[in-house]
Amino acid sequence: MDERALDKLKLQELLRRHPADLAEIISALNEEEAVELVRRLYERQAAAPLGEMEPEAAARLLSQLTRDEAIRILSHMDPDDAADLLAELPKETMREILARLEPTKAKTIQTLLSYPPDTAGGLMSPEVLALPAHMRAYEAIQFIRRKAEEKETIYYAYVVDEENRLLGVLSLRDLVLAPLNTPIAKLMNTDVVTLPPDMDVEEVARLFDKYNFLALPVVDAERKLLGIVTVDDVMDVMRKEATEDLLRVGGIPSGEDMPLDPPISSVKKRLPWLMGLVILNLSVASLVSRFEATIAELAFVAALMPLIADMSGNAAAQALTVAIRGMALGIVDWKDLPRVLWKELRVGLLAGLGLGVEIGIISALLWKKPLFGMVAGLALAGTTMGACLTGGAIPFLFKRLRLDPAMMSGPVATTIGDLIGIGLFLSLVTVFRGQLL
Ligand code: ATP
Ligand code: MG
Numbered sequence: 001m002d003e004r005a006l007d008k009l010k011l012q013e014l015l016r017r018h019p020a021d022l023a024e025i026i027s028a029l030n031e032e033e034a035v036e037l038v039r040r041l042y043e044r045q046a047a048a049p050l051g052e053m054e055p056e057a058a059a060r061l062l063s064q065l066t067r068d069e070a071i072r073i074l075s076h077m078d079p080d081d082a083a084d085l086l087a088e089l090p091k092e093t094m095r096e097i098l099a100r101l102e103p104t105k106a107k108t109i110q111t112l113l114s115y116p117p118d119t120a121g122g123l124m125s126p127e128v129l130a131l132p133a134h135m136r137a138y139e140a141i142q143f144i145r146r147k148a149e150e151k152e153t154i155y156y157a158y159v160v161d162e163e164n165r166l167l168g169v170l171s172l173r174d175l176v177l178a179p180l181n182t183p184i185a186k187l188m189n190t191d192v193v194t195l196p197p198d199m200d201v202e203e204v205a206r207l208f209d210k211y212n213f214l215a216l217p218v219v220d221a222e223r224k225l226l227g228i229v230t231v232d233d234v235m236d237v238m239r240k241e242a243t244e245d246l247l248r249v250g251g252i253p254s255g256e257d258m259p260l261d262p263p264i265s266s267v268k269k270r271l272p273w274l275m276g277l278v279i280l281n282l283s284v285a286s287l288v289s290r291f292e293a294t295i296a297e298l299a300f301v302a303a304l305m306p307l308i309a310d311m312s313g314n315a316a317a318q319a320l321t322v323a324i325r326g327m328a329l330g331i332v333d334w335k336d337l338p339r340v341l342w343k344e345l346r347v348g349l350l351a352g353l354g355l356g357v358e359i360g361i362i363s364a365l366l367w368k369k370p371l372f373g374m375v376a377g378l379a380l381a382g383t384t385m386g387a388c389l390t391g392g393a394i395p396f397l398f399k400r401l402r403l404d405p406a407m408m409s410g411p412v413a414t415t416i417g418d419l420i421g422i423g424l425f426l427s428l429v430t431v432f433r434g435q436l437l
Contacts, residue, residue: 005031005368006251007040008401011040011041011154013204014037015045017286018338019048019049019051019052019054020049022049022052023050023053024037024053025037025055026050026053026061027057027345028054028059030196031060031061031064034061035061035064035065038050038061038065038073039065039069041162043069043072043073043075044076046073046076047073047074047076047077048072048077049065050062050077050085051077051078051082052086055081055087055088056088058085058088058310059085059086059088059089060282062074062085062089063089063093063299065096068098069202071097071100071101074086074097074101074330075101077428078107078125078127079108079109079110079112079125079126079127079337080112080123080124080125080152080233081127081282082105082109082116082247083109083112083113083251085151086098086109086113086177086308087113088099088404093266095297096167098319101188101255104330107193109198109246109403112124112126112437113127115197115198115343116137116198118200118201118237119197119198119199119200119201119276120195120196120197120198120201120204120218120229121218121226121227122201123204123229123233123237124195124197124218124226124227124228124229125152125227125228125230125232125233126226126227126301127150127151127152127227127228128151128152128158128159128160128217128225128227128228128435129144129147129151129152129153129154129156129158129228130159130161130164130225131143131157131158131159131160131164131184132160133159133161133167133179133185133223134183134185135173135183135184136180136181136182136183137178137179137180137181137182137183137184137187138180138181140157140175140176140184141176141180144175145155151172152230153230154172154213154214155171155172155182155214155215156169156170156171156172156213156214156215156217156228157169157170157172157175158192158225158228159184159185159188161227163224164224164225165222165223165225166192166194166217166219166223166224166225166365167185167188167190168185168188168189168190168192169188169189169192169217170184170187170188174188174189175187191432192217193207193213193216194217194218194219194223194364195201195216195218195229196218196219196220196221197208197218197220197226201234201239201241202236202238202328203304204216204234205234205237206330208231208234208404210419213231214231215228215229215230215231215284216228216229217229217353232246238270241414245324245328245435266321268317270412273408277415280411280412280415280416281418282311283415283419284415285416287422287423287426288422288426289417290431291426291427291430292334292427293435294426295426295429296437297433298429298433298436298437300367300430301372301425301436301437304359304376304425305422305426306364307380307420308379308380308383308422309417309418309422310423311355311380311383311387311421312383312384312386312387312414312417312420312421313322313387313413313417313418313419314390315348315351315384315387315388315391315415315417316382316388316389316390316413316414316416316417317391317410317413317414318350318391318412319344319347319389319390319391319392319413320387320390320391320392320409320410321397322392322396323340323391323394323395323396323405324394324395324405324409327396327399327405328339331391333396333399334400337393337396337400340392340393340396341392341393342388343392344388344391344392344393345385345388347388347390348384348385348386348387348388348389349385350386351384352381352382352383352384352385352388352394353381355380355381355384356377356378356384357377357380358378358381359373359376359380360373360374360376360377360378361377364375369436371432371435371436372436375425375428375432375436378428379424379425379428380422380425382420382424383417383420383421383424383425385433386417386420386421386424387413387420387421389419390414390417390420392412392414394409394412394416395409
């Protein structure tokens with residue numbers, strides 16, 4: 001078999017895969033190979049996997065193709081995917097491509113581009129199945145047969161009046177199970193859960209979670225049907241947001257910092273924060289220097305300072321993660337702060353007791369000074385309580401100040417924990433200085 005035939009065979013093999021698998025394969029290739037593969041697929045075949053890829057990656061790939069190739073692929077793409085992809089291209093390129101797409105398609109995409117990407121409008125597909133209210137069940141089924149291809153989903157049909165205002169909803173199941181002659185107006189459910197186009201994705205996700213529908217319709221202020229948001233789109237966005245939040249907890253300011261990015265781009269994002277934290281940490285250093293006399297006299301206490309500081313950071317980080325997660329999920333907000341603090345106080349008390357006893361016994365044995373064990377235990381117990389309270393409170397304060405709570409809460413809480421821990425430990429040591437000598 002010659003090489004061409006073999007290649008063709010492999011291509012056919014690839015095309016049997018799901019577009020999402022194909023998207024994964026394309027993403028794993030280097031740029032040259034990816035372009036090569038996309039070129040070999042027919043436009044229609046390339047459109048689906050490109051729509052499944054991360055929009056930034058798909059846009060990068062598309063800009064390697066000729067303008068004509070790009071336009072032909074885009075014209076086969078679902079408008080919501082095409083809009084996401086175009087949004088990643090330079091404004092000039094985007095305008096040029098839009099001008100050359102088929103006018104109705106271009107208009108749809110342009111409307112989608114006008115909604116912020118993290119809103120229901122930005123997520124929706126305009127290809128929603130809308131049925132005129134006068135239809136009977138059999139007419140609706142015929143209608144769906146004809147239109148199914150171009151609709152985002154046909155599991156739900158939305159019933160509209162002449163002005164495209166939403167009147168009700170019925171599922172495919174409702175429709176096929178009904179006697180053929182039933183008017184759909186009789187079948188439909190008129191108590192429809194809808195999304196306004198400007199609703200934030202987090203709120204959209206909450207509604208999906210609450211009602212468990214596969215899709216929700218988007219309507220404007222006059223109840224005109226604009227589009228449909230399907231659960232898979234919401235999942236994509238939520239996964240992205242979750243990753244961004246996680247990165248930010250570590251004090252990495254931008255969600256764009258990725259494991260395999262060039263080092264210099266990661267350094268640019270991280271170093272400014274780290275440099276700022278050096279200044280913040282100098283406050284701990286200046287606190288320590290106030291106790292110079294004590295440390296000089298009782299040098300052995302210095303051995304426990306890193307442990308106290310680290311543990312305060314650990315306890316704060318736990319409380320903080322719980323608070324940020326709670327806020328992100330909408331379980332708690334500012335008004336719940338007292339309840340959260342009351343809870344963290346009790347957690348800190350019990351955890352502190354446990355840790356205090358642990359370190360107390362160990363230090364008493366190691367240094368053969370029961371009093372030092374008691375001082376260390378007390379300091380760690382107090383620190384743990386302080387750290388739990390700090391970690392629990394800081395994300396709420398940040399949010400209140402309109403700062404992103406996920407961004408710098410971690411480092412700030414850790415430093416405050418250090419201040420409390422080291423301050424308490426060295427103060428106690430100073431108080432018992434005479435007996436510890
Ligand atoms: P299946 O559960 O087998 O997928 P189903 O018909 O039960 O089929 P569901 O997704 O469970 O489909 O929907 C249940 C009902 O919810 C349907 O009768 C449908 O009319 C209704 N429904 C769908 N979307 C909405 C909505 N946005 N607001 C209110 N009701 C809706
Ligand atoms: Mg059901």
